[in-house]
Amino acid sequence: MNENTRFFDELQNPDGTPRRPYEDYFGWFSNEDLRRLQKKSREAETFFRRTGITFNVYGQAEADERLIPFDIVPRIISEHEWSKLTKGIEQRVRAINAFLYDIYHRQEILRAGRVPAELIAQNDAFLPEMIGVSPPGGVYTHIVGVDLVRTGEDDFFVLEDNARTPSGVSYMLENRETMLQMFPELFSRIKVQEVSNYPTRLRRSLAACAPTMANGGPNVAVLTPGIHNSAYFEHSFLADHMGAELVEGSDLRVVDGRIAMRTTQGYTPIDVIYRRVDDEFLDPLTFNPDSLLGVPGIMDVYRAGGITIANAPGTGIADDKAIYSYMPDIVEFYTGEKAILQNVPTWRCSEPGALSYVLDNLEELVVKEVHGSGGYGMLVGPAASKKEIAAFRAKLEAKPSNYIAQPTLALSTVPILAKEGLAPRHVDLRPYVLVSPDRIDITPGGLTRVALKKGSLVVNSSQGGGTKDTWVLGG
Amino acid sequence: MLGRTAGGLFWMFRYLERSENTARLIEAGFRIALTRPDSAKDEWASVLETASVRHDYLARHDDFDGAAVIDFLLRDKTNPSSVMSAIEAARNNARMVRTALTREVWEAVNESWMSLKEALRRPVREADLPGILGLIRRQSALVRGALHGTMLRNDIFDFARIGTFLERADNTARILDVKYYVLLPSVSQIGSSLDNVQWETILRSVAGQRSYRWLNGTDITPRGIAEFLIRDRRMPRSLAFCVSKLSGNLGYLQEQYENQYASLDMVRSLRGKLLETDIEDIFETGLHEFLTEFLGDNAALAAQIEKDFRFIG
Incomplete structure (x- = not known):
């Protein structure tokens, strides 16, 4: 990708006129005073700090609390674009759940030879403990974040599926809250679909997945590793807004075959746990014996159908980057339809032919660790120095199966408010999908992450990315 | 309510109260130091005694020098009763029990922590001390006001x-x-x-x-x-x-x-x-x-x- 690569700008047509979804916003913006907007932008930061919506950065000496920068220019999606996207997302999420059920039961897809068996058997994300276990309501991925990127008017790609514990939804909600406070006039002028009922929808969706033994309204709890976790704000935010208890492992124990929390008046059973603790730490009796974050014995209760764990243990096998490349097959296998959303072409470095292509074209490709996340451990070829590429080549040759490679995508741009005015920056989009036995519920919008550095294609907050409010029009 | 949440509320408010009390002790000691310089050292010693940190103080300092005592009581992170330590502990507890607090109470505590962290970034000069002590009192009143004005009178409030x-x-x-x-x-x-x-x-x-x-x-x-x-x-x-x-x-x-x-x-x-x-x-x-x-x-x-x-x- 070089200087002449044309990126799709979501705000403006090549002739400088605004695209349809942005017309009203652009009209408003053109009459605004730039300095007033810049002042508003600084106010937003104060607002976020006071709320405490901060995250801790891993690997920093002092557990410093940082804000993810917020940009006040919304990312706007038309009702039509959105409805196309939701069809594709729904299809994909259905397939992921069917895949998980199959993988932990009869493994038809392996027998049919559509996904190589060794990819599952040798994968750390595959939990043998889950074989033959049927989660309440048959739901594995109660909450999914599907990361989408756009390269053209009609070209959306799924970059990755987050089927374990997708984070960031509190930013979607607080970003909207901030916009409503700062620019109420925009919302009376432009019809934007609501996102603020997400916690209510989440609670309803989780409650619908409660074990059948739950009598009356199910007790829902959010399980957090505690205040030092980088996403603690989100854990407390969600518990607070959906009226659930925010529990830590030390609050829970097995009482009479149920998971119960220690209240001021004794132990009370819980029906649904929305856990923000990784599989590995969930149950020291089953997984990592040193874990203090989980609940000893929870897996036994789970296997006996005494509790819903959201997302189910072992869902990581579906969002593994090596599995990702098989998603078009997976969708087709379980739904009998062609995948609506496109996958990014992916070279699996475990395959010799693919590996040699990747090694020959490192300057052009994005190479990712199969199990990595957060933008760590990846190479963005076009942005990397010769030295970085050489270092990465060595790692890749040492353990090819640990990597996949993809073409560097020409991510679309949406402007941010910079010193000089509007300036295009690359973005992605993570819509949040709720799955219950009877429906798949997608909140209109999601989290738009934006690479604030000019020309950068990495949108992760740990790598200098920010966020934007995401508007789906109409409704 | 979780037992841990009840404990978190209990400690959050103990620490908030402690920060205010420590500030008052400093204020009283400072007053003596100004009006009766001869008995200042004795007074600082008794302030440390009251805060139950005299022993800890002497492990790090040789005498009851006013500036050293004030710094120990206001800013020292190794002193768990210093104003900054107490505010930090209160805020950590508040984060833990965030779901039991109204937004107003949480923001008041968070703001106290932010503004005191800023104000106590460096040792406090004598000339700035009254202003800082006033700030601590005001922040404390802000949290109290938010608590009384916005919280349900239920078990959360009781703890x-x-x-x-x-x-x-x-x-x-x-x-x-x-x-x-x-x-x-x-x-x-x-x-x-x-x-x-x-x-x-x-x-x-x-x-x-x-x-x-x-x-x-x-x-x-x-x-x-x-x-x-x-x-x-x-x-x-x-x-x-x-x-x-x-x-x-x-x-x-x-x-x-x-x-x-x-x-x-x-x-x-x-x-x-x-x-x-x-x-x-x-x-x-x-x-x-x-x-x-x-x-x-x-x-x-x-x-x-x-x-x-x-x-x-």
């Missing part, structure tokens, strides 16, 4: 108040105990002006000069002070007031939870002891002995509350 009053009773008893010798009859008979300053300091440490004067005029006597801070139920920092409040809040919990609690029995008997004992009897049996016993009872009460309401698994 918050119980933390406040346990800490406050402890603090007032310590202030009296460290200064009890100036309240003893043998010394007070001398009636030197130094004693008057000491008495005033006691009142200043509990923000009680004005109230005391309303009740007693300008007649500051040891008995008057002891009566005021131990038995006067109108004085919001007196032992009797704190214990009455504790008894009330524990009573509400017993009612709401429809259960019997040992901590309520304990606080009721403690309250009875305070209200039924004449101040003359207290002096008779020994003020120091009386206060030592009270501090022990208060600590035992805290432990019983922790047990009754399952703060810890």
